[in-house]
Amino acid sequence: MKTFFSFIAGIALAGSVPAYSQSTQPEISIHLSEVSVSRQRVQFFGDDKKVDLPDSLQLLNMQSANLGQLLTVSSPVYIRNYGGAGSLSSISFRGTGSNHTAINWNGFQLNSTTSGDFDLSQLPVDAFESVAVVYGASASLYGSGTFGGAIDLANKPDWNNRILVKIGSEYGSFESYHNSLKLKVGTSKVQYQLSLFNQHAKNNFTFTDKLIFGSPKRTMEHNRFENTGLIQALNIKLPKRNRIDAGLWLQYKEKELPRPMGVQTPGTENQTDSTLKAYINWNKLFDNSSLLIKTAYLGDYLHYTDKLTPDVNTLSVDSRIQSKRYLTEGNYRYYWLHHITFDVGYIFTHTLAEAKSYNKAETENWLAITQAVKLEYNRLTTTLSAREDFITGIKTKPQFSGGFSYKLIPEQLLVRGSISTRFRKPTFNERFWVPGGNPDLKSENGWGVDVGLEHTWQLGRQSELLSSVSSYSNRINDWIVWIPTNPAYAANYKQVWARGIEASTKWILQFSKGYIKPWVMYSYTLSTSIQTEDDNQNLLGKQLRYIPKHTGNAGISMLTGRFDITLNGNFVGQTYSTDDESGIPLNSWFVTNVYAGYTQPVGKFVLRFNVRIQNLTDHQYQVIQAYAVPGRAIFAGINLFFKK
């Protein structure tokens, strides 16, 4: 049990060192390692990109939270949340829109084909082993919608595991609870994992309604949230270096949509989101090459309803949007002379989408041909990648990416840079919504440049300082906007220039029973319209709405023996709800959070007690104009681990 207890403590300790290292040792040998093969193409050829990984202690502390909440405290990306657990959470990454970040699960993009974005509140953190934030991801590797970057979620097998069971339960403010079960069982040849989760929150938090005369205190109503799901993964090593990976994801979410501040009539809107995703991959390892074939089904169903008044049964709006994606992908990778890797592949997706507001069921066929090459020589790694897309009814251009990483001083100083083209194809809603959809829309298109430095300073055997600084510049042309004619219609309207700087530093001081880790992150983002179709001077040079120029995150974690505590603060600068910086700005805000845990072995098991306090000072603020967010919230949970 000491070993198992060390395992739990080790989760936190090991997580202090990034596991998704930019300076990965070359993994190529004559006989290919399993590790290199298991790296997806986007990761293998993405070594020139800055990647952030929340550490394992953060994942442990936030396991009952959703992905949006995790990213808020662990990265400088900006999460826009409409208030409360389960409320729509969208990402703004490097000054871009919510449909400009690709969310991927085990290599499959999750973004809605109808709206283009993804609700991060749907994703419970503890359903995934790995969460990676990829800055400036290129279209040649990731495909459509990566002007900001990508979030890679993964369920990874642990071939050394025999059995791991984790049962967790958390209860907290606003009548919220979260229950989860995680099971991992297997051998050195077969690994199976199951993650079950159930979340509920009434979200009946108190807030000051500044949009009502007198700014009264009110209690949020009609804001209930339910989320139930399971994720399974099966990994099998077959003879002759074959491997099968399969996954299944089922989820159902219900959400009552509250009124914005200022509106006192009871809420009447409701939405359910359900999903079924499944994949099966076959991978074959040869002496100098590997072949990967993937197939997947990604189905999403959204049901939105509204009534004229809460007391009637008849629906005034009954909107159902369904999308089904059938996907096959093939990828051949060849390793040459220990230093050079070639990759060629295809991705074919057939999509069917149905909505009441489409005149008919719409389909789309999308074939992408991909190529990539990676050179690793001494301290230098360079990658080149290209991609050509053929999409029904949409003209596209080839996509390219080139980058490098160079160890100026091995183990200490790394410099990297990349330049890449990107695009976002119009969504089904933008093309087919009636009225207003525009089937002749062009893809948004552009390019980006990214440079950065990463420095590791060993301060002693037990201490190191990790620092990084990055600078980027992205151009997005033909940005799609809904023009406010009567009725509104979608059009390629403006050109945006997003640029900025990100800096972070983290100090890790290890001692016999644990460690201390303070950190600070800061990002400065300018994202402005530089041209519009109608030459609207009011927009030119103005920061886009809901994109702060300044964001930051700082904190300190300490692990000692069985006890760990983290104090973290999140800062977001002023934003506007308009694209021309007119009107009343939303004030900047600073929120502090506390996470604490205690781990206790009990016989063959390990118990972990944890408490998290969000918004410690009960600060009232808005992320989205007119939408209240909860004040201080306290959650307490217990997890039971068993491992063999």
Next chain:
Amino acid sequence: MKSITLFSLLAFSALFLNSCNDEDPIVEIKTSGVYITSDGNFTDQNGDVDFFNLETAVMTKGYYSTVNGRYPGSIVNSLVFRDSNCFISINGKNIVEVVNASNFITKKQLEVNFPYGITDGGNKIWVISVKDVVEGSIPAEIYGINPNSLTITDTIKAGGIPNYMVYHNGKLYIANGSWGKDQSITIADVETKQTETIANLPDAPTNLVIDINNHIWVLCAGKADYTNWPNTTYTPSHLIRINGSTKQVDKTFEIGSTSDSFSPLNICLSADKRTLYYAEADGVYKMGIDDSSAPSSPFIAKENVSGLSVSPSNGDVYVLQNTGYTTAGTLTIYQSSGVEKGSYPTGIAPNGVFFR
């Protein structure tokens, strides 16, 4: 002793007066001028009321939000002054808000379901309350607000989805056809509450005015058929005249283009009520009430016209333009001859111009 006491008194007084000056509201007290209402972005609840000072030609954008420290809400669609109060219809918050007419500070809020088209009529303030904003299956109601007690005291039934109404000679004239869900207007007696419906009008009677001869001019926006989208078809927009005595349609003009998607919503009269102004896809049209045909080209060329009014004092034409739901709109003022006088920023998606 006396001098010290006097000095102290003077010093204290000076301190007090200075404090009063520091605490005096900075906002100028508005008594006359032009008020512009705006929709804002619906989810952001950031509609507003702007004030244009006619004497100084200075626009105070966000007048309401500046004074009250918050936005009024979304779809702020109309307002009317009565005595010391201003009544503002705020559709996005389901309220009629009463503010102090001289400094625009909030006094009271009245709950009204989906309010539109507030107007002063007789001894009441009247406001439209839409019941079914999607299909118009439940008739709208017109509420009468007692301007002294600031309470709702009267109810009159109307049609499907009215957005605009006019008070004239003891009657309310209500256009029921927004979103193409109704083809009628309602005429309601404010005293007896009796109503009369004139039905089977061209598609979407949306707005109306009463001319010098008491004839009713109705702007019928037309309707879209999306069955064969993207090859959408539209029924034509019409301007019709209903004879004030016979209540029969005695003039019909087809206006605009049948191939465009623009739904004309704005119509107004000159101060002498002999000239009509209405907005179409390509601008503002001007037409005499006795003209035998509608004009073929606009008086003022402009796209995305979202609001329109004519100054009762000098005949200047006020044209609002919606430039998007995340950017400021524009007010452009033209002389009665059509020469532009000036252009000013407004709140997001401006929709109404009101003179006081």
